[in-house]
Amino acid sequence: MSDFILSRKGSAGFVRRGLRLAAVTGAGACVLLVGLLVLLMPGIALEASLKGLSVWWEVLFPALFPFFVLSEVLLGFGIVHLAAALLDPLMRPLFRIPGAGGFVLALSFGAGYPIGARLTSRLMEQNLLSRGEGERLVAMTTTSDPIFLIGAVSLGFFGRLDIVPVLAAAHYGGAMLLGLLLRWRKDEPEPEERARPAPETPAFGDENRLPESKLGLGRVKQAILAMHEARMADGRPFGIVLNQAIKSSLALMIVVGGLVVCFSATLQLLLHSGLLLPLKHVIVLVLQTVGLEPGLAGAFVQGAFEVTLGNAASAAGAGPDGVPAALIDRVAVASFVLAWAGLSVHAQVAGLMGRTGWRYGPFARARLLHAAISVALVYLLWPWLYAG
DSSP, X not given: OHHHHHHHHHHHHHHHHHHHHHHHHHHHHXXXXXXXXXXXXHHHHHHHHHHHHHHIIIIIHHHHHHHHHHHHHHHHTTHHHHHHHHHHHHHHHHHSOXXXXXXXXXXXXXXXXXXXHHHHHHHHHXXXXXXXXXXHHHHHSOOOOHHIIIIIIIIIISOOSTTHHHHHHHHHHHHHHHHHHHTTSOOOOOSSOOOOOOOSSOOTTOGGGSOGGGTTSXXXXXXXXXXXXXXXXXXXXXXXXXXHHHHHHHHHHHHHHHHHHHHHHHHHHXXXXXXXXXXXXXXXXXXXXXXXXXXXXXXHHHHHHOHHHHHHHHHTOBOTTSOBOOHHHHHHHHHHHHHHOHHHHHHHHHHHHTTTTOOHHHHHHHHHHHHHHHHHHHHHHHHHHOOO
């Protein structure tokens, strides 16, 4: 029996190694293909790169950089420990995540991707989250920011504000439902178990486990004490905290900009080369099967790579006669693209989470699940929330 179990484990390990090798080989082949396309179409690559650089400088940098700096300063001053103590009774029963995850949830909903990945990686590096908790947290906090959803998508691409309630409820409500569903996911053991310190405050209903010295303190006092202890343990003066926050945030923004430029050029090269036509034809067949306008297929193709281009294409989706697709269908596609977030954002998340043992497979499945939930919520909530 033991020999049988060992043989099965060995076979599973062989399959995993084979899949890993296939993934690396496929990634290398894609890089070579893109390099060849750059040599064949340098003008298109340059134009797309400049467009991606413009998006990074004019949109992403002013939107993300202040939040990156703010999050680093808040971490340095122990605010995350304050949030952990206050939000633990809410986060653990709902999402099976420590209270520190509430800090990530609030900032990520306000700042948008990839701030959730940045904060989650920092908490995992500080052993405040396990790998399973970090994977579930970054899955539910990879969301758009309200400024992009309202200003760029609703007003900029669709030219109307009456879709904001539906789009926002579907996007953020879908993220919360995703977190509730992932609560029941069984976390696999980490390759190397890391000792994680116990939370400063007990889970809901465990107040009797508090040390005697804290029995007389309320939860708010405990939270303030936890923040003070974390601040004393850090020990850096404000000037150094701010200086280091700016330096690390600038480095992160450069990485984000490089990925945006890279994926912008890659998408345009693949579109102009015709290599994405088979994918588009498959999506057209799927849309025809479910009764949606085939002209929306381009939004799915572009949205698979880049969220901004995908939303622009979804707003402009029309049939062969030039008549725009039904508004509810275009909003549903935009909601799908926002939730999927594009491979450009996926690469940003992977870069930020790379040192934590995070796995891409569960994240990609969670993005697809969030996208499906968001589309369903658009159709479900449209009769009640559409202001038009």
